[in-house]
Amino acid sequence: MAEAEEDCHSDLVRTDDNERSGEANLQAELQMFRAQWMFELAPGVSSSGLETPPCRASPRGLGVKSADTRGKQEIAKEEKAKELFLKAVEEEQNGALYEAIKFYRLAMQLVPDIEFRITYTRSPDGDGVGKRCVEDNEEDGKMADLLSDFQQQLTLQDSSVKLCQPELDVNQTHISALPLEVLMYIFRWVVSSDLDLRSLEQLSLVCRGFYICARDPEIWHQVCLKVWGRSCNKLVPYSSWREMFLERPRVRFDGVYISKTTYIRQGEQSLDGFYRAWHQVEYYRYLRFFPDGQVMMLTTPEDPQSIVPRLRTKNTRTDAILLGHYRLSQETDNQTKVFAVIMKKKEEKPIDYHKYRYFCRVPVQETDHSFHVGLQLCSSGRQRFNKLVWIHHSCHITYKSTGETAVTTFDIDKMYTPLFFARVKSFTAFSEKPL
Numbered sequence: 001m002a003e004a005e006e007d008c009h010s011d012l013v014r015t016d017d018n019e020r021s022g023e024a025n026l027q028a029e030l031q032m033f034r035a036q037w038m039f040e041l042a043p044g045v046s047s048s049g050l051e052t053p054p055c056r057a058s059p060r061g062l063g064v065k066s067a068d069t070r071g072k073q074e075i076a077k078e079e080k081a082k083e084l085f086l087k088a089v090e091e092e093q094n095g096a097l098y099e100a101i102k103f104y105r106l107a108m109q110l111v112p113d114i115e116f117r118i119t120y121t122r123s124p125d126g127d128g129v130g131k132r133c134v135e136d137n138e139e140d141g142k143m144a145d146l147l148s149d150f151q152q153q154l155t156l157q158d159s160s161v162k163l164c165q166p167e168l169d170v171n172q173t174h175i176s177a178l179p180l181e182v183l184m185y186i187f188r189w190v191v192s193s194d195l196d197l198r199s200l201e202q203l204s205l206v207c208r209g210f211y212i213c214a215r216d217p218e219i220w221h222q223v224c225l226k227v228w229g230r231s232c233n234k235l236v237p238y239s240s241w242r243e244m245f246l247e248r249p250r251v252r253f254d255g256v257y258i259s260k261t262t263y264i265r266q267g268e269q270s271l272d273g274f275y276r277a278w279h280q281v282e283y284y285r286y287l288r289f290f291p292d293g294q295v296m297m298l299t300t301p302e303d304p305q306s307i308v309p310r311l312r313t314k315n316t317r318t319d320a321i322l323l324g325h326y327r328l329s330q331e332t333d334n335q336t337k338v339f340a341v342i343m344k345k346k347e348e349k350p351i352d353y354h355k356y357r358y359f360c361r362v363p364v365q366e367t368d369h370s371f372h373v374g375l376q377l378c379s380s381g382r383q384r385f386n387k388l389v390w391i392h393h394s395c396h397i398t399y400k401s402t403g404e405t406a407v408t409t410f411d412i413d414k415m416y417t418p419l420f421f422a423r424v425k426s427f428t429a430f431s432e433k434p435l
Helices: 002-041 059-093 097-110 137-144 146-156 180-191 197-203 208-214 217-232 241-247 304-311
Strands: 255-269 276-289 294-300 322-330 336-344 367-380 383-399 405-409 419-423
Touching: 059 097, 180 197, 180 208, 180 217, 197 208, 217 241, 255 304, 276 304, 294 304, 294 336, 322 367, 336 383
Parallel strands: none
Antiparallel strands: 255 276, 255 419, 276 294, 294 322, 322 336, 336 367, 367 383, 383 405, 383 419
8 A cells, every 4th residue: 555655646746747847848939939029020130030131222212202101191181171071061951050060170171272172073972962063064065955945845835835834823813924025024124224134144043934035135135235335236256145245355234343552651750850650541443334334433542331332323422433434445456445534523513703792803714624544354263354454544634715635644553453343232233224
């Protein structure tokens, strides 16, 4: 028994020694694997354990690589900004204005001019956001033939069908019951003597019949005659009178041309002689054209908010205003110029006989002052015919007793800043008489 117990004890001791030696071997192998792994991860050492010589990169290669990296970053930033902007458009269409503003701000923080870089073809999610903002070439062709298409549809319909139909059943007489001549007379009132063609275009959006009436060649022909007079007898090279009105250079009547001039003027020296004052002078020029060939001009330091409402009609009470006539001239260099002759309104003052009762009155030589203005009509930005550049300005003084005229021509310098057009809605809010 004693010998058997000793044998069992020796076997247990050997087993424990074998297990301890196996664990030690595993720990040693693990340590060697970690050391080899860290050695391979060290810079300049390949996976085979050999040290790789450092390669020297050329400055040109680094520059190309950094440029490519910056370009990729800019493209990714722009794509992210487009995604945020289109998401904002979608939220705005759904009525979530607060969320839309948040996405707009995020997009503009990435790319400030992202609004002008988007083509609105489709949204990143493919849901068609902004799709209505894109006009294909096929749709442009359809819009060009829209008038003939509407006329053909109305021709193919029953003769009892009128130019337009009420959308809902009404008990009162609908406008479609009016004869075509009366409708055309109403359209002439819409255009009015102020040539409010913007309202005519808005009226054409009501229905197909109104669209056809708004494209009536007779209306557009009369409009062109009012603008250019006898010089528009020939339609060539335009395909319609409406196209002539839209494409041919002309002055605009639904607003005012305004220029602002600022300069520094030296003041008088102080009494003690230590300093001299300088004054900043600002003043405005206003030009208002009318379809009947008349023009108003005003030079004043008052801002447009207080002056523009007074220029709605020619019967203004502003004393410093100048009235006259203008004409359009298209030179051989294909530049349209505006020439105007303006003068101060004549006011008849009553003669005070009591003032010259006891002494002989010295006759005062009467004179007429007129200003001759030459401007070049240009387009600036997205608007057309919205800029007038000074090319001539002179003062003519005519003495009534002798008939002589003295002419003073002003130098066109930096004080003659260009006039830019500003549309005024109140000018076409009322119609005084039809076209």
